[in-house]
Amino acid sequence: MTELTPRPPSRSVTSMTEYVLPTHANALGNVFGGQILAWMDICAAICAQRHCGTICVTAGIDDLAFDQPVKIGQVVRVTACVTAAFRSSIEIKVDVQGEDPASGHTWPCVSAFLTFVSLGPNGRPCAVPPLQVETEAERTLQAEASERRAHRLARKRPHQG
Amino acid sequence: MTELTPRPPSRSVTSMTEYVLPTHANALGNVFGGQILAWMDICAAICAQRHCGTICVTAGIDDLAFDQPVKIGQVVRVTACVTAAFRSSIEIKVDVQGEDPASGHTWPCVSAFLTFVSLGPNGRPCAVPPLQVETEAERTLQAEASERRAHRLARKRPHQG
Amino acid sequence: MTELTPRPPSRSVTSMTEYVLPTHANALGNVFGGQILAWMDICAAICAQRHCGTICVTAGIDDLAFDQPVKIGQVVRVTACVTAAFRSSIEIKVDVQGEDPASGHTWPCVSAFLTFVSLGPNGRPCAVPPLQVETEAERTLQAEASERRAHRLARKRPHQG
Amino acid sequence: MTELTPRPPSRSVTSMTEYVLPTHANALGNVFGGQILAWMDICAAICAQRHCGTICVTAGIDDLAFDQPVKIGQVVRVTACVTAAFRSSIEIKVDVQGEDPASGHTWPCVSAFLTFVSLGPNGRPCAVPPLQVETEAERTLQAEASERRAHRLARKRPHQG
Amino acid sequence: MTELTPRPPSRSVTSMTEYVLPTHANALGNVFGGQILAWMDICAAICAQRHCGTICVTAGIDDLAFDQPVKIGQVVRVTACVTAAFRSSIEIKVDVQGEDPASGHTWPCVSAFLTFVSLGPNGRPCAVPPLQVETEAERTLQAEASERRAHRLARKRPHQG
């Protein structure tokens, strides 16, 4: 049977690799938490734009906790993927790992869910393309994302169309 | 009667003012969410160090939502204050406002609670000086902070001594 | 009795807090003088724009001398306030202090008077709102500023409308 | 049969994603060639360190030509992979693509071969782990790399152990 | 006899001086090769614009090899000069030296030939003013540049008008 409806885009995944320089770190040689958050945001923003085909702006971040630090001379790996698409917003999961490029050893640094709003040419929220959900795992992921969104809305936060 | 116990420090407040340049903004001229998060983190880190007298590292951030954007040529005002001190960690509330320096108009941008761990010279968590709690308002603030901390621990996140 | 004339704006004060990173410092770990000057200028520019309600550009700086240095891991506090408003220019006093956030110790770093020209939408100098002068101290401050301005003009420097 | 000799590392691949900001671009809104070269170098350096397990410094770059430009608001994708390992040096191929995150369209920007020298703790060149060569394609790649290296040495350039 | 044809511009030379900060260097304290390439590109771009009177974009770089490193606290000196002007492109030679400002000692770091394309207001390649060639040395320089250009074109690279 022929496909009549436009096929939603497959899941956009975006990955970044950053080398930790002295300018990124505090007096102990650890990357600032805020620098890692800035990298997470830019990685997620690219991921969101790849899915939506529009400029996407950060609407919010779920609570997050830092695990192990990353130091000067080590590498930060950031991976972002779409977990759910709503009316005019999108949820992105971002995972950050530390890596010692010499030994190859990696460790978890932090993970978080970020939401973005898709903006049209007029700067107003616009519709987000649906996310293809086919497998049982994808269905679970989407259900969990909807639950997180319900919690966010219950806390009465703006911009979560 | 003489004061026998050392007096805990009064509440440290830290404020920053940032002028938004093109390098901070996306194609719509809005500051990146990640840039604002980086400013919040550095402001809160200075606030935490002022209270603790030690190097403090970001342990986590509670969920947050961005309200109104700030654009190139406008000003970002960041204010951080200590809300509660625990054994080796501290909670900081950070408020961010946008400001149009020409008109004097200001608007809420985002608020969040950040937690920091105090590190001793050996890089291990160390004791945080207690926070002076005298008024009813301060008692309420502390009770709310303890409740948020209980929620964080219930989510089994690391580093919240 | 009702107020018939528009009330001039109260004195704009702007404060910035900067954490000294390795990228700001020379091989001895001291912040570059030029970095401190750049922070003074941006702080004063925001202060000037808050008073004038226009874009303000640096016209000049009176002579200044650096007192004690600020090192990596310490904090730079910049405070700017309007001292006098002239026809199309404004004088701003900027004070910079070093601070060790761990001990709370602070020390003088440098102070200077900067002058800014207010520019209208056409990029030409435009009128600056008058500064409210009520107390004896404010009158003295204004008289001193006028004297500094007379000295500047005597040195035949441009842009001091 | 058990494996008696240590297995050389598989081919290290490193990828970076960069969002083009105004600070990266000239007056036409195109990324500076030098900014792209800086991203290629850091991506290749991480790739080299992942293979060698040491600090690696850039020894040289083969001639390269820029194809199509990348503009503000678009994305630069950098991919580096090891093509050959010599005694104390390593050759890395770096490919750069432009991407419009909204349309998903990508295009070639530039490609080049970079060579790095592996440095030991004493800062002197040290041995590079061999590269596993199993397939016919890998053998061809290595032969071509050796030929490029012979050309480089014929031009009497330093640091190509 | 009066000069009837417009006189081509004399050879544009551009020099830059950079102080090496921690943010420019790797864990060994050596400037990143990519940072040096970025400085070379900007210096050559200014040199090209000075000759052409237009915006010039990097078309390519001939192979190059790094000689001796430059470290934090030392100085990088970059010198760019025009070696030949073609139809819509220009060849620039860039020399980089390291310098210890305390001892005055200098050493070669890297040299390369960069080619730029001159772009007109419409963003399309446009004619480059001819380069004045009068002495025997200048004639030799031009002949060598033409030979390098022939090699580049033989490798079928784009943008070398």
Next chain:
Amino acid sequence: MTELTPRPPSRSVTSMTEYVLPTHANALGNVFGGQILAWMDICAAICAQRHCGTICVTAGIDDLAFDQPVKIGQVVRVTACVTAAFRSSIEIKVDVQGEDPASGHTWPCVSAFLTFVSLGPNGRPCAVPPLQVETEAERTLQAEASERRAHRLARKRPHQG
């Protein structure tokens, strides 16, 4: 006759060329005064280190006035030269010009006298090599510098050995 006394170093001159990017400029496209001051300071610091053979830190700046602005896409040329050497301090004159690289047009931007203190390995002020004074013009320059220094000391400013 043989030269019995060590010959003082000839006058160190340092020049820098900076390309103005959006990150350097305000909403009108003009470079911030503070950015120009930062470039002046780094150029003068290199110039001072070249004369003294030591780390030199900024002690002060004489009053200065900005002349014509420099805009995005234009070039800033900074030139620093030693005007006088005192016991442990040195005076540097810095001239800044704007340049439109396309037309070759240049214009004065700002000039100032900066003083630096020479620091020994222990971080304390140390002796500065004398400046060779041979011509009448050099003698006049030195006399003027001594007069400026007397004025500075009369204003009771620190660090001017």
